[in-house]
Amino acid sequence: MQKITTSLWFDDKAEEAAKFYVAIFKNSKIGEITRYGEGGMGSTGSVMSVTFQLEGQEFFAINGGPTIQFTEAISLFVNCETQQEVDALWAKLLAGGGKESHCGWLRDKYGLSWQVIPNALMRMMRDKDAQKAARVTAAMLQMVKIDLAGLQKAYDGN
Numbered sequence: 001m002q003k004i005t006t007s008l009w010f011d012d013k014a015e016e017a018a019k020f021y022v023a024i025f026k027n028s029k030i031g032e033i034t035r036y037g038e039g040g041m042g043s044t045g046s047v048m049s050v051t052f053q054l055e056g057q058e059f060f061a062i063n064g065g066p067t068i069q070f071t072e073a074i075s076l077f078v079n080c081e082t083q084q085e086v087d088a089l090w091a092k093l094l095a096g097g098g099k100e101s102h103c104g105w106l107r108d109k110y111g112l113s114w115q116v117i118p119n120a121l122m123r124m125m126r127d128k129d130a131q132k133a134a135r136v137t138a139a140m141l142q143m144v145k146i147d148l149a150g151l152q153k154a155y156d157g158n
Contacts, residue, residue: 021052031051036048089116131157
């Protein structure tokens, strides 16, 4: 069991969201599902919470009602190796009503924010050549979904 687990508050779609995420990422699975009993906040037998893993990382989701909503103040950061991986995850996470944001950010149909980022972006932004890093940062700031070829072009000064 990992020491710290991300907890996600949903109105009433925790199980649905967990299944959606598990279907997108490899090495992922649904764990335990807990249901409300009589006298609980939800209707008897409805899902109270669900645990799930994405790429081996544990998450806890609760159906806590509409009181608390997701904001971009927290997002799930996905490291990607290739443009194909960025493109595939981008499309899957937007499916069913998600919304694109900026600089590799999106919000899925459940309102959870994600950053879908190729590893090369961080490597380029940390380059010791400040001009290269600045060009890459400027290019990234103009993007919605991160385009690795565009970043490479900026990095190379073309």
